[in-house]
Amino acid sequence: MRLNISSLVGRKGAFFKVKRELPGQFVASAPEVNKVLGPIIAEFTVANTGEGYLVTGSLSLDVELLCSRCLRPVKTTLETSIDEEFLNHPQEHSEDPWDEEPLVEGNELDTTSLIEESLLVSIPMKPICQEDCPGLCPGCGALLSEGACDCPDPTIDIRLAPLSKLLAQMSETTTPERRKDHGSSKEKTFKSKS
Numbered sequence: 001m002r003l004n005i006s007s008l009v010g011r012k013g014a015f016f017k018v019k020r021e022l023p024g025q026f027v028a029s030a031p032e033v034n035k036v037l038g039p040i041i042a043e044f045t046v047a048n049t050g051e052g053y054l055v056t057g058s059l060s061l062d063v064e065l066l067c068s069r070c071l072r073p074v075k076t077t078l079e080t081s082i083d084e085e086f087l088n089h090p091q092e093h094s095e096d097p098w099d100e101e102p103l104v105e106g107n108e109l110d111t112t113s114l115i116e117e118s119l120l121v122s123i124p125m126k127p128i129c130q131e132d133c134p135g136l137c138p139g140c141g142a143l144l145s146e147g148a149c150d151c152p153d154p155t156i157d158i159r160l161a162p163l164s165k166l167l168a169q170m171s172e173t174t175t176p177e178r179r180k181d182h183g184s185s186k187e188k189t190f191k192s193k194s
């Protein structure tokens with residue numbers, strides 16, 4: 001977005017506020033982003049500082065990310081704040097060339113790269129759909145949030161594998177008993193009804 005600052009030129013301390021909707025499709029280039037769901041909402045205040053123009057404000061954008069554990073879509077709003085001064089003249093003794101302030105271009109400020117960088121940095125590195133998302137089974141890729149799969153439990157230590165087999169056998173033999181209990185309780189309720 002290019003901001004015209006001609007109304008502030010020569011008026012130190014003067015400022016204006018601006019609210020714009022901007023295309024946000026560039027955010028879809030980030031691997032964590034599945035879809036861009038809306039325009040960027042940008043609300044900026046631009047103030048003449050004497051040496052240049054200070055741009056402060058906020059950016060927000062609705063996106064659909066993919067859960068880093070189970071790959072299901074997660075809707076979220078990227079939100080970030082902006083605080084950058086555009087200078088009238090280049091700084092003479094800049095210590096770090098990568099940290100240089102952007103420059104005023106004629107009567108305009110080009111906030112495009114400022115907006116792009118700020119939003120890309122605000123994308124969470126490892127988004128999750130819910131705090132306790134169990135993710136996918138490393139064996140078969142099943143969605144573990146929808147129930148366990150038939151794979152042997154990969155979290156069990158290999159040295160304890162014989163024990164887990166024994167436990168599995170034990171739980172198999174106890175299952176029919178539970179079913180019997182369940183059946184008898186059903187019978188009871190049937191009897192009490194009649």
Ligand SMILES: [Zn+2]
Nearest residue numbers: 067070129133
């Ligand atoms: Zn998940």
Ligand SMILES: [Zn+2]
Nearest residue numbers: 137140149151
């Ligand atoms: Zn599995």
